[in-house]
Amino acid sequence: MNLGVGGPLGRARRIVFKVGSALLVDAATGAANRPWLEAFCADAAALRAAGKQVVVVSSGAGALGRRRLGLSGRKITLPEKQAAAAAGQSLLMRAWEEAFEPHGVGVAQILMTRDDTETRRRWLNARATVETLLSLSVVPVVNENDTVATEEIRYGDNDRLAARVAQLAGADLLVLLSDIDGLYTADPRRDPTATHIARVTEITPEIAGMAEGANASAGVGTGGMATKIAAARIARAAGCATLITLGSRPRPLAAIEEGAPATLIEAGASPAAAYKAWIAGSLAPQGWLTVDAGAAAALAKGKSLLSAGVRAVEGPFDKGDAVRVRDETGHEVARGLVRYDSADAHKIAGLRSDAIEAELGFTEGPMIHADDLAVGS
Numbered sequence: 308m309n310l311g312v313g314g315p316l317g318r319a320r321r322i323v324f325k326v327g328s329a330l331l332v333d334a335a336t337g338a339a340n341r342p343w344l345e346a347f348c349a350d351a352a353a354l355r356a357a358g359k360q361v362v363v364v365s366s367g368a369g370a371l372g373r374r375r376l377g378l379s380g381r382k383i384t385l386p387e388k389q390a391a392a393a394a395g396q397s398l399l400m401r402a403w404e405e406a407f408e409p410h411g412v413g414v415a416q417i418l419m420t421r422d423d424t425e426t427r428r429r430w431l432n433a434r435a436t437v438e439t440l441l442s443l444s445v446v447p448v449v450n451e452n453d454t455v456a457t458e459e460i461r462y463g464d465n466d467r468l469a470a471r472v473a474q475l476a477g478a479d480l481l482v483l484l485s486d487i488d489g490l491y492t493a494d495p496r497r498d499p500t501a502t503h504i505a506r507v508t509e510i511t512p513e514i515a516g517m518a519e520g521a522n523a524s525a526g527v528g529t530g531g532m533a534t535k536i537a538a539a540r541i542a543r544a545a546g547c548a549t550l551i552t553l554g555s556r557p558r559p560l561a562a563i564e565e566g567a568p569a570t571l572i573e574a575g576a577s578p579a580a581a582y583k584a585w586i587a588g589s590l591a592p593q594g595w596l597t598v599d600a601g602a603a604a605a606l607a608k609g610k611s612l613l614s615a616g617v618r619a620v621e622g623p624f625d626k627g628d629a630v631r632v633r634d635e636t637g638h639e640v641a642r643g644l645v646r647y648d649s650a651d652a653h654k655i656a657g658l659r660s661d662a663i664e665a666e667l668g669f670t671e672g673p674m675i676h677a678d679d680l681a682v683g684s
């Protein structure tokens with residue numbers, strides 16, 4: 308089997324897989340669905356062997372925890388739900404550990420709430436953690452931190468969480484493994500004439516309406532496909548394509564490569580370009596760095612901004628904030644996410660990189676890393 312060579316997975320470099328509770332938890336017993344996990348992990352290990360990086364966003368804590376705490380079969384309160392998530396999360400991680408173990412693949416747990424992707428400092432921290440885990444060849448397994456999340460800071464569904472993780476990780480493909488093989492012109496459970504859509508180049512109101520229409524007409528709450536299209540919209544804007552397909556096939560990922568039906572929602576731009584556009588356009592800059600001519604020329608060539616080239620610092624700003632960079636004539640040359648707060652930036656302005664640690668007692672590297680710089684206006 309040529310997993311990870313020619314199909315949609317083969318063309319991607321870094322892939323986020325979202326696995327829903329229905330796949331992970333055996334409906335009959337309420338326990339983890341081990342045969343499914345084993346099949347998924349065998350395929351994911353083959354993808355990794357083909358050079359792909361894999362991140363998993365896994366639901367199932369609530370369902371597994373209910374069984375462990377004897378709360379199955381009745382309506383439960385919010386504190387009971389949060390307790391179930393606490394009890395189930397360790398079972399969930401154990402199931403992932405055990406399924407990846409025969410392939411010599413390690414896993415690491417990341418629990419997130421919405422403010423981890425909306426507060427810039429936390430976002431940068433979470434990103435560094437994911438990056439480090441991937442560089443250590445470990446599979447990050449992400450879930451919402453349901454035990455502590457309140458309504459205001461919840462993503463609420465793992466489709467959107469997975470899209471944010473894809474954005475954070477700079478992934479180029481988000482795969483939503485569902486109970487259906489993709490988007491149809493209407494909900495096929497209600498409308499047998501609905502037809503499958505294999506490719507979406509743009510999320511038009513018509514496309515969004517297909518996912519929402521069935522629920523709107525039935526007058527019930529938000530439906531499964533609508534959150535998947537919302538997730539695809541987030542991913543698309545971050546330069547990441549989304550593939551929605553059936554997760555319950557015997558070899559769930561090999562099937563994708565072999566051309567099983569799926570809906571592919573194309574990315575808007577590359578992840579790096581989308582990230583730079585976000586830095587340049589969506590973040591309110593908090594201050595200024597004035598740089599010398601040598602540094603301005605280095606930035607134009609795509610290099611990082613080193614402290615040595617910084618002449619003046621105007622704050623206040625925090626570590627991780629967006630700042631504007633201007634040359635000595637006052638012309639704005641770039642925007643970027645600064646690695647030091649304004650007090651520290653002031654202390655190291657003009658210093659060579661190897662002198663930073665002696666001055667501050669630590670170093671975060673360049674003033675602004677090239678990856679976090681949007682050059683030109």
Ligand SMILES: Nc1ncnc2c1ncn2[C@@H]1O[C@H](COP(=O)(O)OP(=O)(O)O)[C@@H](O)[C@H]1O
Nearest residue numbers: 327485486487490491493494496517518531532
């Ligand atoms: N236009 C549509 N195309 C496909 N599925 C749709 C559409 N509109 C609503 N749905 C419903 O969305 C469901 C998938 O969402 P959901 O059950 O939440 O999946 P998951 O458990 O993978 O998160 C399908 O089974 C289908 O009934």
Ligand SMILES: N[C@@H](CCC(=O)OP(=O)(O)O)C(=O)O
Nearest residue numbers: 327328366367368369464465
């Ligand atoms: N974070 C929750 C799952 C949330 C969720 O979106 O579930 P699902 O619709 O099954 O993907 C849990 O682990 O129980």
